[in-house]
Amino acid sequence: MALAGCSGGGEQKPASHRTAAEKPKPYTGPMAKDAWSSLGGGHSRIEMKQVERRGDRSVLRFYLTNPGKEPEHYSFGTTIAGSAYGNLHFMLVDPVGHKAYTPLYDNNGTGKTVGSDLFIMSAFPGARYETILEFPPLPASLDRMTVVTPTTAGEFTGVPVVDGQGPVKPAAPVPDFFDKPKPGSQVAWPVRGLDAPAKGGAYELYGITEGEVKSTTSSAAEEKVGLRTDVLFAFDKATLSARAESILDEVAAETKAKADPSKPPILITGHTDGKGGHDYNMSLSQRRADAVLKELQARLGTAYQYKAEGKGETEPIAKEGGPDDAQARQKNRRVEISYQIRQRTAGTGSTTSGGQQADPGGDAGPPAPFRPDGPTVASRFASFGQGGDKRRIDVKPFYRDGAYLVAVFDIVNLGPDAGPNELEDYSTSGGGPFGDFSVSDPSTRIVYRGVRLGKDGGTYVDPGRASFRHDPGTDNRGFFYVPAPPPSVRTVTFNAGPFGQIPNVPVR
Structure with missing residues (x-):
């Protein structure tokens, strides 16, 4: 055929x-x-x-x-x-x-x-x-x-x-x-x-997974979770939606299981698409990063250090202006949470059937x-x-x-x-x-x-x-x-x- x-x-x-x-x-x-x-x-x-x-x-x-x-x-x-x-x-x-x-x-x-x-x-x-x-x-x-x-x-x-x-x-x-x-x-x-x-x-080997709500880029040493702001926030707003609560519950549980408190900070970075003025985008992305930081801190407590940054439209991950412009802009509107992964020491982690030490993330x-x-x-x-x-x-x-x-x-x-x-x-x-x-x-x-x-x-x-x-x-x-x-x-x-x-x- x-x-x-x-x-x-x-x-x-x-x-x-x-x-x-x-x-x-x-x-x-x-x-x-x-x-x-x-x-x-x-x-x-x-x-x-x-x-x-x-x-x-x-x-x-x-x-x-x-x-x-x-x-x-x-x-x-x-x-x-x-x-x-x-x-x-x-x-x-x-x-x-x-x-x-x-x-x-x-x-x-x-x-x-x-x-x-x-x-x-x-x-x-x-x-x-x-x-x-x-x-x-x-x-x-x-x-x-x-x-x-x-x-x-x-x-x-x-x-x-x-x-x-x-x-x-x-x-x-x-x-x-x-x-x-x-x-x-x-x-x-x-x-x-x-x-x-x-x-x-x-x-380091980096793997990428993409879901409807979040994407994850991870290696043995660090992990970055990208959350779609279209799901977390209303258009042009920095107030978290009701759906964001359950999403951040899941992210906080995963962060607690993997993040190393001795290697701060947990970095929260806000990003916008290329529409709008630079100053406005920087402000919106900072306010959104601050909102996510506040919610993560409430869930994880003071054992971790946190830092929020707004990057506006300056670090896109997809090229805007082409035939897939709407999809590209959606990918660029995100809040990223990155942290260093806790390393397991010999004798504390599981091992493979051949005696080889399992990976730091345990998965x-x-x-x-x-x-x-x-x-x-x-x-x-x-x-x-x-x-x-x-x-x-x-x-x-x-x-x-x-x-x-x-x-x-x-x-x-x-x-x-x-x-x-x-x-x-x-x-x-x-x-x-x-x-x-x-x-x-x-x-x-x-x-x-x-x-x-x-x-x-x-x-x-x-x-x-x-x-x-x-x-x-x-x-x-x-x-x-x-x-x-x-x-x-x-x-x-x-x-x-x-x-x-x-x-x-x-x-x-």
Whole structure:
């Protein structure tokens, strides 16, 4: 069924079904996936081994195998320059502690990734190439992590974290440049920068949830709750409505459970839309912030310190003046409540089944074990552009990884053309390659959006833009992380952008 423009529909009956109540059998095979990567990366098989603690740094150790018939040059950079350098732009994710780590780069962070140098030689078919990549140091409490690759293999969950033994170098021999390792042999790439000054990144992961009354942006360290002033106040007024009482009761209970009194203040910030004069907007936003402060203080008492600020129209979160002007203005009219989250100390918080310390907010499950994708549970078709290029999305069961939900799917290009860049069709609103995609809880209508690195990060926990093939007949595995809904939620709605809404996706 062809669709006009960028619309969703055309359901295909899945090949198999699994209800939300059914649990997949434990997986006992290797942590391995086939992968495609662009920018000359080619087809590979990636098998994870472990992450090692090495004092002031960490080492990811894995294997690459060429499943083809001819020698292959591999690169896992996310830019043309990174590809030329043979960079490995992998990422480590602590899904319980809400943290992400990017590789060490030599020359104090301005050079190349530290570890295996894939640029020097090609991989011969069937040989198993030991690969290492260095990262910043990790917390001692971690025993499992997720490794994110910029390929169609995507994420590898449940990778063990161990104390490293011996020198930081490959255990397998490095062949000479003109050697041709035989299929089944184990060799290693040459390495670079192991002892040079290097720098990597460690980031808080921020998740966004949006409801009809409030939105929440949270990490392990802080939380910001945005309340719609259209619900709290009458138009142009600073007197709280009757409905605001119950809303603030809920916010106060959540704040009391999470906010750290030793890290003041609880900050209440008022915002308006762009209509009206600046002085008037500043005054209105300040009065509204003061009104919310007074109500929170009445509920929370003097154990906390408070501060109210009015920002007027100066810090919009949505662009006004476009086709969605009314919706943008509604988003900009808000009162935000932000605070530092109370950190649990060792021995006082719950731990996961593997002994890993639970997250500070206490709402994360254990890290997910490694396992293959489940069966297709739903399919949709969509057509794009004037030529009617057709694609199909095959949705897999979603799953929980610590504090997050992982949305998994395949996108198949049915042709007739490749198009200039098919990813643009899924990210018109920004937010990674799948910015138009989200997940929602049908019972509460809360929407869960892509998890990003840092407060204002442009990097998301997804495959990035380096992994996708565009030729007709090719398929690509996609995924992205969103904040996990409550444990009681067993099915969700997948808001799949141009493919439409796909209900009843099981969560395993």
